[in-house]
Every structure is written in structure tokens, then in C-alpha cells.
Amino acid sequence: xxxxxxxxxxxxxxxxxxxxxxxxxxxxxxxxxxxxxxxxxxxxxxxxxxxxxxxxxxxxxxxxxxxxxxxxxxxxxxxxxxxxxxxxxxxxxxxxxxxxxxxxxxxxxxxxxxxxxxxxxxxxxxxxxxxxxxxxxxxxxxxxxxxxxxxxxxxxxxxxxxxxxxxxxxxxxxxxxxxxxxxxxxxxxxxxxxxxxxxxxxxxxxxxxxxxxxxxxxxxxxxxxxxxxxxxxxxxxxxxx
Amino acid sequence: xxxxxxxxxxxxxxxxxxxxxxxxxxxxxxxxxxxxxxxxxxxxxxxxxxxxxxxxxxxxxxxxxxxxxxxxxxxxxxxxxxxxxxxxxxxxxxxxxxxxxxxxxxxxxxxxxxxxxxxxxxxxxxxxxxxxxxxxxxxxxxxxxxxxxxxxxxxxxxxxxxxxxxxxxxxxxxxxxxxxxxxxxxxxxxxxxxxxxxxxxxxxxxxxxxxxxxxxxxxxxxxxxxxxxxxxxxxxxxxxxxxxxxxxxxxxxxxxxxxxxx
Numbered sequence: 001x002x003x004x005x006x007x008x009x010x011x012x013x014x015x016x017x018x019x020x021x022x023x024x025x026x027x028x029x030x031x032x033x034x035x036x037x038x039x040x041x042x043x044x045x046x047x048x049x050x051x052x053x054x055x056x057x058x059x060x061x062x063x064x065x066x067x068x069x070x071x072x073x074x075x076x077x078x079x080x081x082x083x084x085x086x087x088x089x090x091x092x093x094x095x096x097x098x099x100x101x102x103x104x105x106x107x108x109x110x111x112x113x114x115x116x117x118x119x120x121x122x123x124x125x126x127x128x129x130x131x132x133x134x135x136x137x138x139x140x141x142x143x144x145x146x147x148x149x150x151x152x153x154x155x156x157x158x159x160x161x162x163x164x165x166x167x168x169x170x171x172x173x174x175x176x177x178x179x180x181x182x183x184x185x186x187x188x189x190x191x192x193x194x195x196x197x198x199x200x201x202x203x204x205x206x207x208x209x210x211x212x213x214x215x216x217x218x219x220x221x222x223x224x225x226x227x228x229x230x231x232x233x234x235x236x237x238x239x240x241x
Numbered sequence: 242x243x244x245x246x247x248x249x250x251x252x253x254x255x256x257x258x259x260x261x262x263x264x265x266x267x268x269x270x271x272x273x274x275x276x277x278x279x280x281x282x283x284x285x286x287x288x289x290x291x292x293x294x295x296x297x298x299x300x301x302x303x304x305x306x307x308x309x310x311x312x313x314x315x316x317x318x319x320x321x322x323x324x325x326x327x328x329x330x331x332x333x334x335x336x337x338x339x340x341x342x343x344x345x346x347x348x349x350x351x352x353x354x355x356x357x358x359x360x361x362x363x364x365x366x367x368x369x370x371x372x373x374x375x376x377x378x379x380x381x382x383x384x385x386x387x388x389x390x391x392x393x394x395x396x397x398x399x400x401x402x403x404x405x406x407x408x409x410x411x412x413x414x415x416x417x418x419x420x421x422x423x424x425x426x427x428x429x430x431x432x433x434x435x436x437x438x439x440x441x442x443x444x445x446x447x448x449x450x451x452x453x454x455x456x457x458x459x460x461x462x463x464x465x466x467x468x469x470x471x472x473x474x475x476x477x478x479x480x481x482x483x484x485x486x487x488x489x490x491x492x493x494x495x496x497x498x499x500x501x502x503x
Contacts (some may be wrong), residue, residue, distance in 0.1 A: 038347070061450075062446075064407075065410070065453045065454055066446045066449050066453075067411040067412070067413075067414035067425065067446075067449055068411065068414075069415060070412040070425060070445060070449065073425075073428075073429065074443070074446070077432060077438035077442065078438035078442070081246075081438055085246075114502070126326040160323070163288040166408070169308075169311070171310075171413065172313065173312060173313045175413070176312075176418065181317070182312060183312060186313075186316075187316060190316070190320060190321075196316070196321040197321035197322075198322060200316050200321050201317065202323070204308070204309035204317065206306065206313070207308060207310055208304060208309060212304075212308070213478075
């Protein structure tokens with residue numbers, strides 16, 4: 001089956017490795033941005049201003065109802081026009097690369113999902129947490145940073161893990177805007193060697209391995225965040241055992 | 242550039258082409274949802290089987306086709322499966338020889354993997370007691386599955402099914418990589434002809450949005466229809482009491498008490 005020499009395989013492997021690094025970079029950057037944006041959007045829209053809530057509803061509805069691929073295309077094709085529109089002549093100097101467009105598009109889309117999760121988590125916290133923090137006259141920064149958000153994150157974590165693995169599976173879409181990522185390298189290698197089966201299976205397995213590995217880590221994180229929760233149950237389970 | 246990023250005449254002119262693209266997208270979605278769901282049942286039974294081998298096979302299937310991005314699955318089926326000689330010379334080549342066949346196969350396998358997990362979760366959520374009661378009444382296994390487990394599982398899994406269908410529809414926007422001119426491909430083509438970066442893509446996005454939300458409304462109605470028995474009790478006492486003109490306050494008070502008790 002293989003008519004490739006070892007040197008050739010080595011070369012393609014290096015190319016795939018470089019592509020994988022770009023995919024990883026794109027994914028982690030977009031996720032971090034989406035997370036920060038999502039938390040800020042959640043905090044901004046929790047105040048019950050009617051205009052803010054309406055704006056949030058429209059934003060969430062649009063980006064949850066439209067394929068990410070179209071958002072990527074829109075940002076990539078229309079990005080420079082939008083930048084010129086926003087910043088005038090100064091925006092002309094900014095070049096929209098596929099990577100930048102991918103990061104922008106993915107983080108805008110997934111910020112909506114993350115904001116929804118964080119909003120739900122904050123809503124599910126007992127109201128006493130807010131009241132107690134206010135009764136202690138904690139400053140707003142401490143109230144959100146030390147009391148509410150850490151607890152909300154524990155509740156939002158399973159959903160965040162979902163977003164994580166879902167977003168990972170959408171990062172290859174940026175290759176359609178011309179990014180030389182893992183999937184694009186695999187496609188080139190597959191075309192050049194006439195061995196598409198091996199290269200695409202290997203790429204798929206890389207994605208699966210990465211998401212499997214990170215899900216394991218997420219489960220440990222979940223356990224760690226839950227360690228304060230079942231303090232009362234621990235002796236009971238010992239009795240049962 | 243004028244204030245509005247959308248060129249209205251271009252939007253109107255490209256609408257027929259976009260609608261043809263939308264029809265293609267709807268076809269792709271409908272076929273893959275159908276085949277994916279049909280595949281999910283046997284795979285789910287294998288996954289839940291007590292025999293080690295089928296369970297392991299089904300689990301491998303789920304891990305692979307759920308974990309791999311749709312784009313790679315499309316490439317794999319379209320470019321990769323042609324390498325397998327048995328496939329190329331066999332009767333299945335009618336399926337794998339065409340872009341449509343490949344796209345439907347790849348998307349159905351992906352959807353089936355997700356549906357297997359949703360189905361399994363919903364079936365596991367059915368309380369054991371109900372199944373045991375049915376067995377005690379002598380209901381056959383087949384009827385227990387059809388008339389006891391499935392109706393409940395559908396209710397438990399409906400929300401997850403809705404989410405999967407919605408994200409699946411959005412995921413089908415990539416089928417243009419195997420030369421199928423779906424809605425996204427048509428929009429992309431218009432962009433390449435006109436170099437208008439906003440109009441075609443925004444129009445296509447609006448059509449996707451409408452499609453997705455129609456599906457969502459359909460699911461909501463289905464869910465409400467499935468839950469119709471729950472609303473009777475809450476709905477019944479209210480209209481009777483509101484139509485009483487005299488002695489209204491007393492009756493309303495009685496009604497309120499009764500409504501609370503019921």
C-alpha cells in the first residue's frame with residue numbers, strides 16, 4: 001500500500017505537525033477570547049435593562065442560528081471593509097489574515113454560547129450568595145470575582161466542556177478561508193501522495209485524541225471544583241461501603 | 242460604500258439562486274437526518290448490548306464519528322473511500338462514486354453517532370420501575386419498547402435532539418467542499434462573481450437563520466404536543482371563573498383556593 005519513502009513520510013509529518021500547531025493555536029486563542037467575551041457579556045446583560053437584554057437576545061439568536069462557516073467567510077471577505085468603516089483610513093493598514101478572521105469569527109460565535117451558559121449558571125446560584133455578599137459590604141469586584149463567578153464556573157463547567165469540544169470540531173472550517181492548518185496540510189499531503197485514506201484518518205484521530213485528553217483533564221478539574229460540595233456525603237458513603 | 246452594507250438590487254437578483262441553494266441544503270439535511278436516525282437505532286442497541294464485541298464496536302463507531310470534525314469526515318469519504326478497491330469495484334460504488342452519495346454518507350454517519358448517544362441517554366433515563374411493572378403485567382419486550390420506553394425516551398431526549406438537529410443543520414454548510422452547491426456554496430459563488438463581501442453572505446445567513454428557527458419552532462410545537470396532558474389541569478379552572486359577572490369576587494376566591502388545591 002505504501003509506496004512512500006521514509007524521507008517523504010518525514011516531510012509530510014513535519015508539515016502536518018506545523019498544521020496541527022496552527023490549528024491548536026487558533027483553537028486556544030479563539031476559546032480564550034470567546035471565554036473572556038462570554039463572561040463579560042453575561043455580566044453586562046444580567047442587569048435587567050430592557051435595551052441591553054433585547055440587544056443580547058438579538059446577538060444570541062443571530063450567532064446561534066447561523067453557520068460558523070458563513071461568519072468566518074463574512075469576517076474574512078468583509079473584514080477589511082468593516083475595519084475601514086469602523087476606523088476610517090487607519091483601518092486600511094490592518095490586513096485581515098485567515099487566522100485573524102478565524103479567531104474573530106469563532107470567538108464572536110462561541111462567546112454567545114458561553115455567555116448563555118454563564119448567565120444560566122449565575123441565575124441558578126442561590127440568591128443568598130448575593131445578599132450575604134452585599135450584607136458584608138463586599139466591593140463589586142470582590143462580589144463578582146471571589147464569590148459569584150467561582151461558584152458560577154463550577155456550575156457552567158459541564159456546558160463549557162461541551163462548547164470546548166464542539167468548537168474544536170469547527171476550527172477546521174477556517175482552512176476553507178485559506179488557513180494552512182492541520183486539515184489543509186492533510187489535504188495537500190493526501191493529494192500529493194495519493195494516500196488520502198491514511199492522512200485523513202490520522203487527522204481525525206489527532207482531533208479525537210486531543211479532545212479525549214482534554215476531556216480527561218476537564219473531568220479532573222470538575223472533581224476538583226466539586227471537592228467542597230459533597231463534604232457531608234463523604235462519611236455516608238463510607239458507611240454504605 | 243454607502244451606509245448600508247447590503248446592495249438591495251444584488252440581493253433581489255440573487256434571491257432565486259439562493260433559494261435553489263436553500264433547497265439543496267434542505268435536501269441534504271432531510272436525507273442525512275433520516276438515514277442517521279435509522280442507523281442510530283441498531284447502533285444504539287449494539288452499544289447497550291451485554292455482549293462485549295458489539296458494544297465495543299458501537300462505542301468505537303460513536304467515538305470516531307462524533308469526535309472527528311465533519312469537514313474531515315467529508316474529505317475521508319469523498320477522497321479516501323475511493324482508495325478501497327473492494328468498494329470501488331463493488332455495487333456500493335454507485336453511492337460512493339457521486340459527491341451526493343459521499344456527502345450523505347459522511348453526514349449520516351456523523352449524525353448517527355450523535356443520535357446513538359442521545360437515544361442511549363434517553364432510554365437509560367426511563368425509570369426501571371415502569372419497565373418492571375410492564376414486565377409484571379406480561380407485556381412483550383417488543384411492546385414494552387414501542388409503547389412504554391420509546392414514548393418516554395422521546396420526551397426525555399427531545400431537547401437534546403433539537404439541539405443536535407440545529408447544530409447539524411449549521412454544520413452542513415461545509416458540504417460545498419465536495420462540490421455540492423448548497424446555500425453556502427451559492428453565496429460564495431455570488432461573492433466570487435461580484436466581490437460584494439456582504440450582500441450574498443448576509444442573505445444566505447438570513448435564510449439559514451430562518452430555516453434553523455423554523456425547525457426550532459417545529460420542535461417546540463412537537464414538545465408542547467407531547468406535553469399536552471400536563472397543561473389540561475392548569476388551564477381548565479381559569480376561563481370558567483373569569484366569565485362569571487356577578488358574585489365574581491367570592492367565586493374567584495373559591496376558584497383560586499380550588500385551583501391551588503387541584
